Amino acid sequence: MLSKKEIYAQALRILEQRREQTRLTAENHLLEACTRAPEISQLKKKLGQTSIQLAKAILSHQGNTQAILEQIEQENILTQQRIKQVLVEHHLPEDYLEEKPNCTKCQDTGYCGRKQCQCLRDIIIRISAEELQKNTQLKLKGFENFQLYYYSKIPEDTGVSPYDHMGRILQYCKRYAEQFEPHTNGIFMSGKTGLGKTHLSLAIAQRVLQRGYTVIYSSVSEIVRKISTQYFGREQGNQSEDIFEILNQVDLLILDDLGAEFESSFSTSAIYDLINARISAGRPTIISTNLTPTELQKRYSERIVSRLFTQLTPLNFIGQDVRTKLAADNKKF
Numbered sequence: 001m002l003s004k005k006e007i008y009a010q011a012l013r014i015l016e017q018r019r020e021q022t023r024l025t026a027e028n029h030l031l032e033a034c035t036r037a038p039e040i041s042q043l044k045k046k047l048g049q050t051s052i053q054l055a056k057a058i059l060s061h062q063g064n065t066q067a068i069l070e071q072i073e074q075e076n077i078l079t080q081q082r083i084k085q086v087l088v089e090h091h092l093p094e095d096y097l098e099e100k101p102n103c104t105k106c107q108d109t110g111y112c113g114r115k116q117c118q119c120l121r122d123i124i125i126r127i128s129a130e131e132l133q134k135n136t137q138l139k140l141k142g143f144e145n146f147q148l149y150y151y152s153k154i155p156e157d158t159g160v161s162p163y164d165h166m167g168r169i170l171q172y173c174k175r176y177a178e179q180f181e182p183h184t185n186g187i188f189m190s191g192k193t194g195l196g197k198t199h200l201s202l203a204i205a206q207r208v209l210q211r212g213y214t215v216i217y218s219s220v221s222e223i224v225r226k227i228s229t230q231y232f233g234r235e236q237g238n239q240s241e242d243i244f245e246i247l248n249q250v251d252l253l254i255l256d257d258l259g260a261e262f263e264s265s266f267s268t269s270a271i272y273d274l275i276n277a278r279i280s281a282g283r284p285t286i287i288s289t290n291l292t293p294t295e296l297q298k299r300y301s302e303r304i305v306s307r308l309f310t311q312l313t314p315l316n317f318i319g320q321d322v323r324t325k326l327a328a329d330n331k332k333f
């Protein structure tokens with residue numbers, strides 16, 4: 001795991017690359033514009049001479065410096081206007097020669113005055129999230145290999161078959177991943193083991209990652225272990241990015257298998273703090289569990305359970321363990 005200092009250095013390098021890209025693009029645009037319209041090159045030269053004229057005017061102390069300055073400035077404006085005109089005449093946008101940084105707030109420097117810009121913060125979170133995920137063997141699964149035909153077409157007591165019900169859940173998850181944005185709702189997936197909760201949350205993770213968002217996927221046990229390692233390690237002077245902050249700030253956090261973690265007051269409060277912090281910040285979390293509502297109520301405090309049921313969209317997985325059918329199928333071939 002990279003240290004906080006290394007992550008920061010890496011983030012600054014990314015910003016440096018962005019600035020270089022911006023500069024290169026502007027230089028290429030200038031070359032292209034000068035090739036199309038040689039007059040641009042003359043006009044640019046004229047602009048460049050302005051600063052020399054300015055310096056001369058100030059140093060010479062001859063005549064009315066103020067008047068000279070105003071005249072130079074006026075000429076400058078005219079030259080710039082002429083450049084825009086020539087660009088447009090040659091079918092190029094009038095701002096074609098301007099440098100366009102990724103972040104207009106800090107011009108890709110990472111700082112607005114002495115304050116860290118949000119863009120730098122975002123890069124740090126992205127690198128930290130990738131770091132956290134590095135050691136987790138994420139076998140990403142797609143929606144395309146979700147086997148709907150393993151679910152029975154025989155209606156259950158509710159009158160709906162697992163096949164139809166799961167078909168709707170599959171559609172919902174696909175749409176969720178396609179339309180995901182940082183303030184979409186969270187999801188609470190419940191149901192017995194082997195009904196596809198992990199598969200669908202991994203498929204969502206894969207699509208949302210592809211769409212360029214930051215995602216952390218982890219089992220609740222693993223997350224609690226990481227938080228506690230840092231919490232107790234920090235007392236021994238361990239310096240790494242605040243894991244709680246990373247978990248809180250990624251665009252999508254997916255917590256698998258709530259209820260399988262070691263039960264302790266530390267884990268319960270860590271889980272509550274995390275879920276609560278994300279809900280308060282309006283950031284989506286997907287949580288899955290094999291526990292029934294009654295089991296959840298027995299195990300967790302009222303405040304966690306009510307958060308899960310009222311703040312997240314519930315998806316109840318039904319049917320019979322598809323893994324046994326999968327294994328049987330695999331044996332056949």
Ligand SMILES: [Zn+2]
Binds near residue numbers: 105106110117118
């Ligand atoms: Zn910025």
